Amino acid sequence: MDKSKILQTGLTSGMAATAGLHKSKPKRPDPEQDGRNTLPQSSCPDARSRAKFATAKDPFIEASNLCIGAWSWGDKSTWHWKDDEMPALKDALKYLLDSGINFIDTAEAYGDGRSEEIVGDMIADRPRDSVVIQTKWLGLPLAPSNLLHPVDAPVKALKGSLSRMKLDYVDIYLVHGHIHAQSIPNVAKGLAECVHQGLARAVGVANYAFNDFVHMRKELAKHGVPLATNQCEYNVLRRYPELEGHVAAYREMDVIFQSYSSLAQGRLTGKYNAEHPPPSTYRFSNYDMESVEPTIQVLEEIARKKGKSVAAVALNYNLSKDALPVVGVRNPEQARQAVEALGWRLDREEVEAIDKHSFVGKTTMLWQQG
Template identity: 30%
Template sequence: MEYLALGNTGLYVSRLCLGTMTFGKNTLYNPIGSLEEKEVKQLVDRAFDVGINFFDTANLYAMGESEKLLGKAIGKRREEAVIATKLYNPFTNDMNSLGTSRKAIMREVEASLKRLNTDYIDLYQVHSWDPTTPLEETLSGLDDLVRSGKVRYIGLSNFTGWQIAKAHGISEAKGFHKFISAQSHYSLVGRELEYEVLPAVRDLKMGVMVWSPLASGFLTGKYTGENAEKGRRSHFSFPPIELEQGDKVVEILKEIASTHQATPAQIALAWLLHRKGITSIIIGVRRIDQFEDNIGSVKIKLSSEELEQLNAVSQPKTPFMYMDFSLQRGQTLHERITQMKSH
């Protein structure tokens, strides 16, 4: 396993992070996972065995059951683990149970600490932008958690570029602890964050955690052709995919996989591991064989030609304001500028 510092900190995390959205039974989450205690322990034990020290959960997952199962599975290995969890989404119909107000932050951190059976959280993340709460209030509350020792670092999830920049600016001006990481959707069929989010986090020296790197299994190849309407995505088609381009991406993945004696999923994950600025990829699995397949991606080294193939076939339609007509096919603007500066 390889490790990188998470953002501009001394906290080192594994390049693969075990996601826990599949942990626990709940009506909403049953199509996603519904793993029980024995299965969870098997996955967490195996994660430690292969060197994974990073675990991501949220108060929302299986209505808190995910945090409980993760805490129990980690057990006495707490100091070996880097635990990330999130707040934002509500458990009840109470109007103050939603969002990132000071009241919600203080209540939810105590509940997560209890469920995880720990006295501190390594990375406490805002699950989404809250348009109803002043950002200063959110950041002040999170800063208090870090100063109290209940939280070591804070992160954000699903923010846009301008929201990330605004949060950083307020923290800088007020002397608050800053967000050290961004958790975002990124995959070969979902590259939108390359326009705003990645440039922002690179500039601010933040870490990046990728969720749904296989687009809910689409990039494994099992949802193309005659199997398009089967499996998990038939019940929970998220994140959305442009299917015509997606099928072309999977075709190239299969071709490259055959030369590496690998699977399409491993190549898709390896592509992300080769991307500049990506710290850790969150893998969420339902079975141990899926986990074993995913961890094989760390050993795969893609050639420049293979990376160019994948970049080209997955390139999204570029909004006009981001167009640079000097770019070579498959390049991002950041890559072009870096290339020009090197000459």
């Protein structure tokens, strides 16, 4: 069962918030929200600053305030990966790690496990405590392992991930989405068992609706395990978690909010336009580029003024809104732009200008609930 193909099929059929037979028309936020929900200017992490993820029995996990996204590594279904990209990837990862970025995000579904294998190979020669590794359990509702093992399925899946990465433990283990047939209490038991067996130091969820996040948090607390993070799509083209007040609520709980598709799968880098749209497999924030171009123009204007790349400005926007960006990297130029997002801040007027050209974004019943 190729989980990467299942994931892409799901995204194509409506798991992504703007996927479907036609592209959705974007909705602008209420102008009253322009410039709001922004961190103080004193919050200005650099590449060696660290976010703290809660654990059950260890000290906090200290991870960089930007995470290296490994979805594309080995993934042919969505990202059209070619094995001859490996040298460029090695150079990119060396640059990131040497710069101080120590956080890598992967999943069992990415490349049907190939991403995890590449992650393991890439960090094999580095001290284990020098990198923070995060992976995810897909929890397919009809998978035999999930049906036969309603509690232990996450444990069994994590052992498979560890085998592929040649690791004894991961730092953070996430439920990839609320598609599992198991109840939240049963999944919480499974996640807690991952922690108690020493297979994961911390646990979290991805794509969870806020109410389900709270439910999972309460169930994990019964086992003495904190819920450390929720990872959802968040960027200039999908501000839903911020506008609904969820990001602020996570901050009050000492929970780290992670943003995936932080660059809207390349749409916020200046790489694409109406004449040159992104590939059809890039399903997140999948609006017509004509609708996105005014947003890109604002980002480009700020980038010229700051002497930064457009990608760096878009990532700094997420940091300004208290989201820890997960950003896909597969070559040295993307690595440089990611690091370039750190160590400075957009001012309030610049954030407000971007907000004026932002989108609310949507949720889906199957996948993007948070």
